Structure formats: C-alpha cells, structure tokens
Amino acid sequence: DTAVSQTPKYLVTQMGNDKSIKCEQNLGHDTMYWYKQDSKKFLKIMFSYNNKELIINETVPNRFSPKSPDKAHLNLHINSLELGDSAVYFCASSLTPYSNQPQHFGDGTRLSIL
Amino acid sequence: GENVEQHPSTLSVQEGDSAVIKCTYSDSASNYFPWYKQELGKGPQLIIDIRSNVGEKKDQRIAVTLNKTAKHFSLHITETQPEDSAVYFCAARLPNFGNEKLTFGTGTRLTIIP
Numbered sequence: 001d002t003a004v005s006q007t008p009k010y011l012v013t014q015m016g017n018d019k020s021i022k023c024e025q026n027l028g029h030d031t032m033y034w035y036k037q038d039s040k041k042f043l044k045i046m047f048s049y050n051n052k053e054l055i056i057n058e059t060v061p062n063r064f065s066p067k068s069p070d071k072a073h074l075n076l077h078i079n080s081l082e083l084g085d086s087a088v089y090f091c092a093s094s095l096t097p098y099s100n101q102p103q104h105f106g107d108g109t110r111l112s113i114l
Numbered sequence: 115g116e117n118v119e120q121h122p123s124t125l126s127v128q129e130g131d132s133a134v135i136k137c138t139y140s141d142s143a144s145n146y147f148p149w150y151k152q153e154l155g156k157g158p159q160l161i162i163d164i165r166s167n168v169g170e171k172k173d174q175r176i177a178v179t180l181n182k183t184a185k186h187f188s189l190h191i192t193e194t195q196p197e198d199s200a201v202y203f204c205a206a207r208l209p210n211f212g213n214e215k216l217t218f219g220t221g222t223r224l225t226i227i228p
Binding site: 004040041042043044045048050055056058090092096097098100102103104105106107108 | 145146148150152155156157158159160163165201203207209212213214215216218220221
C-alpha cells in the first residue's frame with residue numbers, strides 16, 4: 001500500500017491556467033508538507049500543515065494555495081500558472097511537526113507549463 | 115535560517131568500493147540529520163538518520179557520522195552495488211517549537227560502475 005500518494009503524476013498545461021494537485025497519506029500522521037524540486041534537483045519546502053492548520057509558509061507566491069480538508073489530505077491549488085512553476089512537487093508527511101520525526105515522501109507530480 | 119552544503123555533486127565509484135558524501139551545516143542548534151535516496155521518477159526515501167546526541171550510526175552497508183564541533187556529517191556506503199546508483203540528499207533540521215523544517219543539501223548523483 002502506498003503510504004503517501006499524489007495525483008496526478010504528470011501535469012502538462014498552458015501558462016495562465018489554474019490546476020490542483022492532490023495528496024493523501026495513510027500513515028496516521030498529523031503533519032503534511034509540500035516541497036518543490038527544481039530542474040537542478042534542489043528541494044525546498046513550500047508549506048507545512050499540522051492537523052489541518054498551516055504552520056509553515058515559506059514566502060510562496062499567493063497564487064499557491066494549500067488546503068487541508070482533514071489531516072490525511074493536503075491539496076495544492078495553483079492559480080495563473082507561470083513558466084517558472086515548472087518543477088516536480090512532492091508531498092510528504094511526518095508523525096508530528098517536531099524534530100526527530102522522519103518525513104515520508106510521495107513520488108511527486110511533474111508539472112510542465114507550456 | 116539553516117544552510118546546508120553538500121559535496122560532491124557527482125560521484126562515480128567502482129562496484130564493491132566505498133562511497134562517501136559530505137555535508138556541512140551552518141546553525142549549531144540543528145539536532146536532526148537525515149539522509150534521503152532518490153531514484154529516477156521517485157520521491158526521496160529516508161535511508162538513515164542521526165540525532166545530535168549520537169556521533170555515529172550504522173545500518174548494514176550504510177553509516178552516518180556526525181561531528182557537531184565542526185558542523186559536518188557524512189554518509190558512508192560500503193561494498194557498493196549497482197542499485198545504490200541514485201541521487202542522495204542530506205538535510206538538517208533546526209528546532210523551532212513545532213515550526214521546524216528540513217533544509218536540504220543540493221544532492222549528490224552517485225553512479226556505481228559495474
């Protein structure tokens with residue numbers, strides 16, 4: 001069984017469109033994250049939610065809006081897509097937001113903007 | 115904030131030989147240091163981690179060492195096998211009352227030559 005699952009795996013769309021990526025974890029974790037991995041493989045955190053509440057927002061443009069309907073789900077909606085949004089987006093989860101808790105990653109969503 | 119540097123960016127090793135990847139971090143308060151392996155088309159997978167109260171940890175062919183004074187930690191893979199080929203990331207976590215985040219290194223592409 002997949003612990004952290006993201007959909008879709010690939011997303012190709014035109015500049016200016018709005019799109020969403022969904023994430024679900026079945027690990028019973030309280031904390032979920034969104035990361036962006038650029039073309040040089042650099043991984044950077046975007047958001048973190050604990051029990052449906054936002055706890056980290058890394059100065060991401062407000063075109064990006066995460067939503068957590070419950071602690072097992074964290075979705076990412078992106079408005080007015082730009083070329084620079086092309087990247088692989090990873091969802092992750094951990095038991096708690098505190099130190100020493102391993103994070104488990106999904107397999108990513110590759111977003112390509114035409 | 116934390117800053118993590120990782121070297122080398124690419125590493126080629128003959129099968130059966132050892133591989134070493136090194137990371138340095140900037141904030142002495144960081145207390146958790148995981149290593150992730152990312153295979154093509156997959157998300158990062160935790161392979162080993164170390165906490166700041168431990169100097170070394172080993173799991174079969176993989177070991178991690180931590181030098182808190184020098185603020186660096188290293189991943190050691192012995193008896194390398196073709197399936198060890200992947201991109202490896204180090205990370206450091208700074209305690210921040212539940213708003214903690216992982217800061218990743220820039221990755222090392224490890225290639226095992228058969």
